[in-house]
Amino acid sequence: GAGVSQTPSNKVTEKGKYVELRCDPISGHTALYWYRQSLGQGPEFLIYFQGTGAADDSGLPNDRFFAVRPEGSVSTLKIQRTERGDSAVYLCASSPNGGNEQFFGPGTRLTVL
Amino acid sequence: DQQVKQNSPSLSVQEGRISILNCDYTNSMFDYFLWYKKYPAEGPTFLISISSIKDKNEDGRFTVFLNKSAKHLSLHIVPSQPGDSAVYFCAASKHNAGNMLTFGGGTRLMVKP
Numbered sequence: 679g680a681g682v683s684q685t686p687s688n689k690v691t692e693k694g695k696y697v698e699l700r701c702d703p704i705s706g707h708t709a710l711y712w713y714r715q716s717l718g719q720g721p722e723f724l725i726y727f728q729g730t731g732a733a734d735d736s737g738l739p740n741d742r743f744f745a746v747r748p749e750g751s752v753s754t755l756k757i758q759r760t761e762r763g764d765s766a767v768y769l770c771a772s773s774p775n776g777g778n779e780q781f782f783g784p785g786t787r788l789t790v791l
Numbered sequence: 792d793q794q795v796k797q798n799s800p801s802l803s804v805q806e807g808r809i810s811i812l813n814c815d816y817t818n819s820m821f822d823y824f825l826w827y828k829k830y831p832a833e834g835p836t837f838l839i840s841i842s843s844i845k846d847k848n849e850d851g852r853f854t855v856f857l858n859k860s861a862k863h864l865s866l867h868i869v870p871s872q873p874g875d876s877a878v879y880f881c882a883a884s885k886h887n888a889g890n891m892l893t894f895g896g897g898t899r900l901m902v903k904p
Binding site: 682709711713718719720721722723726734737769771773777778779780781782783784785 | 795797823825827832833834835836837840880882884886890891892893894895896897
């Protein structure tokens with residue numbers, strides 16, 4: 679079956695611009711997670727959805743970051759007024775009912791010039 | 792502060808020998824631990840996990856050991872194969888926190904033919 683998909687695979691933008699990153703989880707998975715991985719580091723938690731609601735957004739670094747999951751399936755991570763420090767690979771994962779094992783997508787590599 | 796640490800950034804092993812990857816954690820509330828494997832340009836792939844009520848879990852060539860008193864876990868791969876060459880991430884979660892994962896920084900394993 680289809681795994682987690684993320685689009686775009688690469689995004690290059692200029693400082694100050696707005697970007698949207700999309701995640702399409704595995705069908706039927708109710709839990710969806712966003713992580714950010716900077717070069718040479720492990721993924722860092724950003725936000726977790728159970729269904730349509732954000733159950734935990736404690737990892738979002740500041741109010742420039744926002745995520746939605748309006749129909750409980752696809753999620754969009756939105757970053758306003760991008761900064762060079764936002765450059766990283768943004769990973770999405772899903773799991774059935776928030777179970778321990780999470781299935782990751784290939785990530786979106788964001789580069790802010 | 793890093794709650795999950797992988798102190799060896801890289802490890803080189805001869806094909807057929809044992810690979811041992813180590814991970815330490817500081818938060819005693821973690822009750823589930825996972826190992827993920829990551830190839831370049833792909834998302835992390837789940838490998839093996841262990842609950843805090845166990846001290847060992849085995850799956851084919853992969854065994855994870857957990858020492859709760861030392862807050863230490865290790866992944867053993869035997870025999871190692873060239874296809875095992877990848878970055879390995881240790882991750883931990885708290886069952887009552889939506890199972891968001893806290894990752895270590897990763898260890899790059901190189902298995903030489």
